[in-house]
Amino acid sequence: MLCKFYISHLYTKHPALRLPPGPPELPLIGSLHHFLLSRFRDLPHRTMHELSTAYGPLMLLRLGTVPTVVVSSGEMAMEITKIHDLSFCSKPLSPTTDIISCGGRDIAFSPYNEHWRELRKICMLNLLNQRRVLDFRHVREDEVARLIHAVTNEWSNGQLINLSEKIFCMVNDIVLRTTIGRRSKHRDEFLHELEGVMRLICGFNLVDLYPSSKLIHWLSTSARDIGKCQSRIYHIIESIIHERDTTLAVAQDDLLSVLLKLQKDGELQFTLTNEIISAVIFDIFTGGSDTAATTLEWAVSELVKNPRALHKAQSEVRETFNGQRRLVIKETLRLHPPAPLVPRECREKCQIMGYDVPKGMAVVINIWAIGRDSKYWDAAEEFRPERFYNSSIDFKGTDFEYIPFGAGRRICPGMTYGNSIMELALASLLYYFDWELPAGVKTEDFNMTEDFGLTVKRKSKLLLHAKPHYNFEHNAN
Numbered sequence: 413m414l415c416k417f418y419i420s421h422l423y424t425k426h427p428a429l430r431l432p433p434g435p436p437e438l439p440l441i442g443s444l445h446h447f448l449l450s451r452f453r454d455l456p457h458r459t460m461h462e463l464s465t466a467y468g469p470l471m472l473l474r475l476g477t478v479p480t481v482v483v484s485s486g487e488m489a490m491e492i493t494k495i496h497d498l499s500f501c502s503k504p505l506s507p508t509t510d511i512i513s514c515g516g517r518d519i520a521f522s523p524y525n526e527h528w529r530e531l532r533k534i535c536m537l538n539l540l541n542q543r544r545v546l547d548f549r550h551v552r553e554d555e556v557a558r559l560i561h562a563v564t565n566e567w568s569n570g571q572l573i574n575l576s577e578k579i580f581c582m583v584n585d586i587v588l589r590t591t592i593g594r595r596s597k598h599r600d601e602f603l604h605e606l607e608g609v610m611r612l613i614c615g616f617n618l619v620d621l622y623p624s625s626k627l628i629h630w631l632s633t634s635a636r637d638i639g640k641c642q643s644r645i646y647h648i649i650e651s652i653i654h655e656r657d658t659t660l661a662v663a664q665d666d667l668l669s670v671l672l673k674l675q676k677d678g679e680l681q682f683t684l685t686n687e688i689i690s691a692v693i694f695d696i697f698t699g700g701s702d703t704a705a706t707t708l709e710w711a712v713s714e715l716v717k718n719p720r721a722l723h724k725a726q727s728e729v730r731e732t733f734n735g736q737r738r739l740v741i742k743e744t745l746r747l748h749p750p751a752p753l754v755p756r757e758c759r760e761k762c763q764i765m766g767y768d769v770p771k772g773m774a775v776v777i778n779i780w781a782i783g784r785d786s787k788y789w790d791a792a793e794e795f796r797p798e799r800f801y802n803s804s805i806d807f808k809g810t811d812f813e814y815i816p817f818g819a820g821r822r823i824c825p826g827m828t829y830g831n832s833i834m835e836l837a838l839a840s841l842l843y844y845f846d847w848e849l850p851a852g853v854k855t856e857d858f859n860m861t862e863d864f865g866l867t868v869k870r871k872s873k874l875l876l877h878a879k880p881h882y883n884f885e886h887n888a889n
């Protein structure tokens with residue numbers, strides 16, 4: 413917080429610094445009026461993109477009192493996540509993320525330090541690497557089969573299928589079973605709380621915009637709301653931990669068991685408290701379910717809106733259970749990266765393309781804008797999965813015009829894990845069902861509006877008709 417104040421001070425009192433250009437500011441609110449007046453009012457990634465077309469790919473905004481450098485091109489993203497990765501591999505802690513991450517003692521909001529390195533390594537070793545992802549194949553198959561059964565049941569009753577809800581439950585069940593060893597009766601409550609958290613921590617509420625104002629802290633409801641969400645979520649996770657604690661006699665190898673064993677053995681360089689375990693489990697539940705489910709929801713939405721792409725994907729999946737599903741997911745991640753704004757913090761004074769970025773400055777990489785930049789992509793706004801056919805461009809963090817999982821030291825550790833869920837679920841939905849829009853809705857009128865939040869989901873639920881294709885009962889079992 414002190415650091416934020418210092419940056420703010422530095423920024424206004426030291427005109428000698430050559431800071432990146434930005435739009436005109438107003439006293440007290442800084443650049444916020446540009447967001448309020450924008451036609452994309454509730455969608456900061458779109459407003460930032462629009463501003464960057466006028467002020468360039470390295471642009472300075474003042475969000476309330478928080479100066480923030482916005483990065484909007486592949487070249488600048490490479491500067492931040494490759495050339496100067498060590499200077500930008502920390503995460504800023506806002507008042508709301510401070511609460512939800514227990515002071516940055518999780519992985520996703522942790523500063524770059526030994527604590528972060530150890531926790532990330534534990535998750536990679538025990539849950540997220542290629543071998544573990546293969547070990548959990550039966551869990552994915554089981555939960556995807558349950559999804560297919562649930563859709564079939566509703567189809568036979570002639571109902572419109574709420575595919576959003578089904579996808580979020582399925583993905584969350586997979587994440588729960590692989591992380592804590594079983595489903596949880598608290599799943600729906602958890603998903604409900606998560607929705608609130610995603611809205612509250614995306615940086616555009618008064619306490620995060622004016623972090624050092626005691627008055628705003630006192631007046632604003634956001635800090636209280638996030639505090640309540642945090643205590644409900646951590647209560648759910650701690651009751652799961654407590655149940656497991658008492659039954660530890662049964663050896664299990666899921667992430668929670670490993671963390672509890674490490675806690676008991678006390679071999680880490682820091683004390684692994686229940687609070688830290690909860691924070692890590694929260695990261696995995698959140699990072700794992702929200703992102704993969706959101707991407708699947710957008711993938712099906714784009715396909716039903718583009719019948720030719722749907723037909724092509726479906727024919728290939730039905731022939732080989734392979735092929736197009738991977739291209740569809742890549743194209744969906746280009747147009748709809750679930751986390752469009754990636755936050756970083758500058759750890760040491762740095763120069764990017766001749767501009768100064770002071771220590772402690774917040775940085776946001778607009779990966780949504782980069783994925784839609786016509787400098788890198790033909791017909792950038794169109795959904796064309798075939799653009800990735802025979803293309804070497806991948807999301808592994810080395811092609812900076814396409815970084816839906818981020819890049820550098822902080823790149824998403826759940827890439828393989830998330831893809832394994834998305835690919836199986838998408839292939840199964842395409843293989844077993846023909847999908848149609850609700851009666852009377854034309855493809856051109858199909859609503860693709862985005863909702864505001866840390867992850868950007870559909871604003872309206874994805875409601876579709878499904879018609880089983882063939883042999884479902886036989887194949888799904």
Ligand code: HEM
Pocket residue numbers: 519520521532695696699700701703704707745749750751754755816817818819820821822823824825826827829830831
């Ligand atoms: C569609 C799937 C996913 C997408 C698009 C995605 C995207 C991202 C992005 C953009 C970041 C920030 C990277 C950066 O700062 O450079 C991130 C971080 C993270 N993701 Fe994912 N993610 C996905 C799935 C997952 C899954 C399945 C898990 C875990 C089960 C996960 C866990 C995490 C964690 C723990 C971090 C924080 C890493 C750190 O700060 O060191 N994500 N993800």
